[in-house]
Amino acid sequence: MNPQLQGIDQIAGTYPFDVARSVERIRINRFFWSMTRPEYRERFVRDEAALCKAEGLTGEETALVLGRDWLGLIRHGVNFFVLEKFARVLRLSNLDVYASMRGESLDDFLRTRRVPNAR
Amino acid sequence: MARIIGGIGTSHVPTIGLAYDKGKQDDPAWSPLFKGYEPVARWLAEKRPDVLVFFYNDHLTSFFFDLYPTFALGASPEFEIADEGAGKRSLPRIKGHPRLAAHLVDSLVNDEFDLAVFQERALDHGVNSPLSLLWPHEPDWPGALVPIEINVLQYPLPTALRCYKLGQAVRRAVESYPEDLDVVIVGTGGLSHQIHGERTGFNNTEWDMRFLDLIERDPMELTRMKHADFVRLGGAESVEVIMWLAMRGALSDGIRKVHQNYYLATSTAMTVALYEEPAASASGFARAAE
Numbered sequence: 466m467n468p469q470l471q472g473i474d475q476i477a478g479t480y481p482f483d484v485a486r487s488v489e490r491i492r493i494n495r496f497f498w499s500m501t502r503p504e505y506r507e508r509f510v511r512d513e514a515a516l517c518k519a520e521g522l523t524g525e526e527t528a529l530v531l532g533r534d535w536l537g538l539i540r541h542g543v544n545f546f547v548l549e550k551f552a553r554v555l556r557l558s559n560l561d562v563y564a565s566m567r568g569e570s571l572d573d574f575l576r577t578r579r580v581p582n583a584r
Numbered sequence: 585m586a587r588i589i590g591g592i593g594t595s596h597v598p599t600i601g602l603a604y605d606k607g608k609q610d611d612p613a614w615s616p617l618f619k620g621y622e623p624v625a626r627w628l629a630e631k632r633p634d635v636l637v638f639f640y641n642d643h644l645t646s647f648f649f650d651l652y653p654t655f656a657l658g659a660s661p662e663f664e665i666a667d668e669g670a671g672k673r674s675l676p677r678i679k680g681h682p683r684l685a686a687h688l689v690d691s692l693v694n695d696e697f698d699l700a701v702f703q704e705r706a707l708d709h710g711v712n713s714p715l716s717l718l719w720p721h722e723p724d725w726p727g728a729l730v731p732i733e734i735n736v737l738q739y740p741l742p743t744a745l746r747c748y749k750l751g752q753a754v755r756r757a758v759e760s761y762p763e764d765l766d767v768v769i770v771g772t773g774g775l776s777h778q779i780h781g782e783r784t785g786f787n788n789t790e791w792d793m794r795f796l797d798l799i800e801r802d803p804m805e806l807t808r809m810k811h812a813d814f815v816r817l818g819g820a821e822s823v824e825v826i827m828w829l830a831m832r833g834a835l836s837d838g839i840r841k842v843h844q845n846y847y848l849a850t851s852t853a854m855t856v857a858l859y860e861e862p863a864a865s866a867s868g869f870a871r872a873a874e
Contacts, residue, residue: 478782553669
């Protein structure tokens with residue numbers, strides 16, 4: 466146990482990303498990371514399911530990708546910062562992703578913010 | 585001799601770069617952010633530092649988990665702007681400073697900071713988002729930048745104290761560089777925000793204000809905090825403020841905060857603070873005498 470993380474399991478709705486998680490989930494994290502390359506993005510857009518298969522994603526993982534299940538992906542062990550690349554490919558803003566992880570529509574989420582029109 | 589004339593703490597939210605690129609400087613929802621950077625940009629224009637030493641984190645762009653360094657220093661003569669999934673921002677390549685970088689590494693490793701060295705890796709929004717508000721860049725940037733990457737996203741992260749000590753070692757390294765260079769240290773990230781999980785959207789302005797007070801006046805108190813404390817108080821991704829501690833470690837106790845701006849619009853408390861070293865006030869004089 467990392468002593469710096471003592472008590473972190475009591476913070477609800479938070480999924481610390483550590484080396485154990487990273488090792489377990491490197492394949493799907495690499496899948497999203499590769500979206501920094503234009504040719505990879507094109508492959509994804511052309512046939513999402515085919516790319517998931519070619520990259521060895523499991524059926525469960527493929528469903529999370531195709532279903533744009535942002536919270537599910539986080540809970541599965543995907544790091545937020547590779548999901549950010551996925552959002553760019555889908556032309557979604559980070560705010561769209563935040564709203565989804567909270568289980569809210571974008572407008573409902575923005576209504577909870579100090580400056581809702583800063584989008 | 586090289587010397588440190590000041591430090592800047594700044595958020596590095598990608599949205600800052602995006603709003604800049606979309607020309608939202610006068611949009612009422614964004615102008616409090618852009619206005620907040622103007623005094624810092626003016627100070628930089630006036631003091632004309634030769635180099636910014638930039639503590640930042642790569643957001644799984646140019647580094648991946650196959651090798652994600654705890655500390656890594658960029659030594660190239662220039663760095664590309666990264667493609668983070670939507671193409672590159674139209675900014676000029678960022679100039680590095682290979683001679684200072686080589687000296688920093690020599691000094692840091694002999695000072696027992698065994699960091700990795702990288703070349704020719706693109707810099708993502710961790711650098712380019714705040715940089716585009718700090719420095720003019722048409723047709724080119726006015727100075728060089730030495731990036732020092734810190735792992736703030738795959739635990740175990742370096743402790744807050746370790747980051748502070750890295751900053752102290754960077755100060756020793758800069759001050760032992762023989763060439764006359766004016767250096768500004770930049771620490772990026774924060775302040776309060778959480779952008780993953782059901783706790784997404786968490787902020788804590790009260791804590792942010794306390795952090796801003798402590799980073800200036802009593803950084804040692806912050807170095808005693810655990811990562812879990814930062815996560816609880818400021819949200820999961822706010823743990824990256826340990827990079828401000830690296831910046832603060834490189835500054836003296838004689839600093840004076842000359843500017844601060846805090847703007848929490850949607851998800852991240854976007855903040856910029858400028859700390860001036862006593863050496864900075866002699867800057868114009870020294871240059872005039874040169």
